Amino acid sequence: xxxxxxxxxxxxxxxxxxxxxxxxxxxxxxxxxxxxxxxxxxxxxxxxxxxxxxxxxxxxxxxxxxxxxxxxxxxxxxxxxxxxxxxxxxxxxxxxxxxxxxxxxxxxxxxxxxxxxxxxxxxxxxxxxxxxxxxxxxxxxxxxxxxxxxxxxxxxxxxxxxxxxxxxxxxxxxxxxxxxxxxxxxxxxxxxxxxxxxxx
Numbered sequence: 548x549x550x551x552x553x554x555x556x557x558x559x560x561x562x563x564x565x566x567x568x569x570x571x572x573x574x575x576x577x578x579x580x581x582x583x584x585x586x587x588x589x590x591x592x593x594x595x596x597x598x599x600x601x602x603x604x605x606x607x608x609x610x611x612x613x614x615x616x617x618x619x620x621x622x623x624x625x626x627x628x629x630x631x632x633x634x635x636x637x638x639x640x641x642x643x644x645x646x647x648x649x650x651x652x653x654x655x656x657x658x659x660x661x662x663x664x665x666x667x668x669x670x671x672x673x674x675x676x677x678x679x680x681x682x683x684x685x686x687x688x689x690x691x692x693x694x695x696x697x698x699x700x701x702x703x704x705x706x707x708x709x710x711x712x713x714x715x716x717x718x719x720x721x722x723x724x725x726x727x728x729x730x731x732x733x734x735x736x737x738x739x740x741x742x743x744x745x746x747x
Contacts, residue, residue: 606682606683607681607683607684607686607729607732608638608679608680608681608685608732608736608745609680609685609686609725609732610677610678610725610732610735610736610739611630611678611689611724611726612675612676612678612723612725612739613626613675613677613678613723614669614670614720614721614723614724615669615670615671615672615673615675616669616712616720616722617722617723618673618676619673623676626706626723627678629692630689630692633682633688633692635680635681635685635688635689636681636682637678637680637681638679638680638681638745638746638747639677639678639679639744639745639746640676640678640679641676641677641740641744642674642676642677643675643676643677643739644674644675645670649738650666650667650670651667653738654666654667666719669716669720677739677740679740686725686726686728686729686732689725691705692706693705693706693721693723693725694706694707694708695707696718696721697717697718697721698710698711698717698718698721699711699713699717701721706722706723707721707722707723710722
C-alpha cells in the first residue's frame with residue numbers, strides 16, 4: 548500500500564478497531580481515501596466489518612469551534628484544510644468573542660463542575676472561530692478526524708493527536724469542539740449562527 552495512504556488511514560483503522568463496532572462511522576472516510584488513490588477496498592486484505600455495511604449516507608450540518616489554543620498556534624488553516632479534504636462544504640464561518648452567558652449556556656452540562664471557571668477563562672483567551680460544515684455523515688466523520696476528547700489518547704494522524712496538548716490540559720486544549728449528535732448540532736448551530744448566516 549502507498550505509504551501516504553497508509554499514514555492517512557492508519558489512525559482511523561486503529562480507532563475503529565479499538566471501538567469494537569462492526570459498522571464504525573470511519574468506513575465512509577476510509578473508502579473515500581482509498582478511492583483518492585485509485586484503489587478499490589475489495590482488492591486487498593482489509594478488515595471486512597468496515598466494508599460489509601457502510602453507514603447510511605445522510606447529509607447533515609455540524610458545528611465546529613476552533614478553540615483559542617488552535618488559534619494561538621496558527622492552526623486554523625491547517626485544520627480547516629483537513630476538513631475540506633474530506634469533501635465537506637462550508638455553510639458558515641465567523642470569528643467571535645464568547646461572553647460568560649454564552650459559555651455557560653454552551654457548557655451547561657458541566658457549568659457546575661469546579662473546573663468550569665478555568666475552562667471559561669481559557670475559552671476567552673482569544674476569539675473563537677465558528678464553522679458550519681455540511682456533508683454526508685459529517686457529524687461522526689468530523690469527530691473521527693478530530694480524535695477523542697483527550698488529546699493524549701488521540702492517535703497520530705488525527706487533529707488532536709497531532710496538535711492537541713499532551714499535558715494536564717489535554718482535554719481542554721484540544722484544538723476544536725465539534726457537535727456530537729444531530730440534536731446537539733441543531734442547538735449549537737442556532738446558538739452560534741443567526742438567521743441568514745448559514746448558506747446553502
